[in-house]
Amino acid sequence: MLSLTAVQANDIDFADQLQGQTWQGTMDGDPGQGSLFFRMEFAGGDNVTITKQFGGANVIEDLRWFVSGNQLVIEAQPEQQIQDFNGASMVMQSVDRFIYTKDNKKFIGHKYVELRAYAHVLFVLIGLMVMNEVCRRFKWPTVVIFFVLPIVLIPLWASYGVSYWFKWVKLYSVVGACVLFTLIRYTKVGEYKWAKFGAAGFLALNIAEAVTQDFSMGYTANVLNAIGGIFSIITLTGWAHIQAAKTKEKDMIWPAMTTFWIIAYDVWNFAFVYLNFPGSATAQFMVLTAATIPSLLITKGTWLQARAFTLALSFMYYFTNPAMYESNVVMLPRNDELMLAIGALSFVLNSILFVQVYGAKWRAYKLSKATA
Helix, strand or coil: CCCCCCCHHCCCCHHHHHHCCEEEEECCCCCCCCCEEEEEEEEEEEEEEEEEEECCCCEEEEEEEEEEEEEEEECCCCCCCCCCCCCCCEEEEECCCCEEECCEEEEEECCCCHHHHHHHHHHHHHHHHHHHHHHHCCCHHHHHHHHHHHHHHHHHHHHHHCCCCHHEEEEEEHHHHHHHHHHHCCHHHHHHHHHHHHHHHHHHHHHHHHHHHHEEECCCCHHHHHHHHHHHHHCCCCCCCCECCCCCCEEEECCCHHHHHHHHHHHHHHHHHHHHHHHHHHHHHHHHHHHHHHHHHCCCCCCCHHHHHHHHHHHHHHHHHHHHHHHCCCCCCCHHHHHHHHHHHHHHHHHHHHHHHHHHHHHHHHHHHHHH
């Protein structure tokens, strides 16, 4: 949306636009901190209820607010915890957007429309599932999407000011995985062990990055989830059997990828985002679901391929239209008990997986020794 001119801004009573409305915004934290999610519920008078979700904490406080010209001002008392808005510049760019800047921090606040946000969640889920099927069934659209668009769209993506380096690294690492998987499917690259190892290595590296982030946070829930992530990595087996299926679609399949591993991974990954990037938790759940449903119910063995396709497509969508993505965040309930529960669930499921995999290997080893 275009910014307002000074004349236009003077013609709008922004206080009326904010009164009784809910606004939201997500701000990148410091390196290793994850992100901070803010929900602002503007009540009658000068009261605004701020919900701040970040790292291992959740804070809800009532602050004071007012509008001066096109500048939104939110003030906390010295004894209050949410001090992020004191001294910040929050310029109303339109009737549904403001720009927050303070020191080296910046984020966009968006007016929250509940029906639109839930519709967007369904749009992401259905859209990713449809695009996954397109990439499964057709070679050249897949080539255009993952080989051409990530280069052609760089000027557009850079113009939106997505400056957090981690997002760019994740975008191109997962696009690179899609490129490798496409080569495995349609060329002789799939016959080489290094390509198979690379496919599994992409997944292991992706998990390891998140494990490092969880450990750096240091909270109990994060540490439990990090250990679950380690179990997820070391229970990856049978990577040498990754291959292109001898079917019309030529799906890249991983026959050794079990249903229980996928479910344990999904819980672990959702826990990671929920604990570290609360503003992205609902969207990430849709991305996980978009890969899990087709790989378990439509074509078994294709989960890693579907995971890469849907994750890459979700990042490409975000970079192409970050405002749409960020303005439709559906906030999830979050407190100390819920965070600990999701971290513990991830730990328990992946611990069971570890016992299953290595218990079976140990029994096979003992049997082989007994019969030698």
